[in-house]
Amino acid sequence: IAGITQAPTSQILAAGRRMTLRCTQDMRHNAMYWYRQDLGLGLRLIHYSNTAGTTGKGEVPDGYSVSRANTDDFPLTLASAVPSQTSVYFCASSDSGTTGTDTQYFGPGTRLTVL
Amino acid sequence: GQNIDQPTEMTATEGAIVQINCTYQTSGFNGLFWYQQHAGEAPTFLSYNVLDGLEEKGRFSSFLSRSKGYSYLLLKELQMKDSASYLCAVRDRNYQLIWGAGTKLIIKP
Numbered sequence: 001i002a003g004i005t006q007a008p009t010s011q012i013l014a015a016g017r018r019m020t021l022r023c024t025q026d027m028r029h030n031a032m033y034w035y036r037q038d039l040g041l042g043l044r045l046i047h048y049s050n051t052a053g054t055t056g057k058g059e060v061p062d063g064y065s066v067s068r069a070n071t072d073d074f075p076l077t078l079a080s081a082v083p084s085q086t087s088v089y090f091c092a093s094s095d096s097g098t099t100g101t102d103t104q105y106f107g108p109g110t111r112l113t114v115l
Numbered sequence: 116g117q118n119i120d121q122p123t124e125m126t127a128t129e130g131a132i133v134q135i136n137c138t139y140q141t142s143g144f145n146g147l148f149w150y151q152q153h154a155g156e157a158p159t160f161l162s163y164n165v166l167d168g169l170e171e172k173g174r175f176s177s178f179l180s181r182s183k184g185y186s187y188l189l190l191k192e193l194q195m196k197d198s199a200s201y202l203c204a205v206r207d208r209n210y211q212l213i214w215g216a217g218t219k220l221i222i223k224p
Contacts, residue, residue, distance in 0.1 A: 042214030
């Protein structure tokens, strides 16, 4: 593994189903993030984690949950998917999350369609 | 509220120079980032500014004026591979990144 990986690459999901998007990084970064990207809008932060064992809510957290059991993994769960959650989801990581120079590095993304 | 503004789309010619502007209004400022995103791919880091002035990195330069809430990304000697979206993001007082919607740059031969 080099950098950040996400799985699946794409998924079509029936409304009401539960879905977990996986994210793994091998850079030993402390901070990890989940964003969604929709056409015409900037990246919007869903949840973040500044260190293993802690998580925080971003701009659009409703309908999503995360956990950070260890440094490398940061799964995003949709408990009951709705069509408005159709989007491209990016996972990112950074060294600290609490300094100005901290640069975020992105995974390849998961394209999710909820029907 | 917090807001990042950048043009939706720009067109330029191969070999030319293009300037992509970004204006921001955020609660606090802890640096401004530019990312490049090719269609269907992840954003990749281009530059970071925290002090006023110009940062040069090869064909790409980024400028910041904190008093004006303004930045630009300057791309020189444009190549076809520079066709992409360019995302401006500002780190606010809580160290969260606030993102603009991106500028789609189209390069014509």
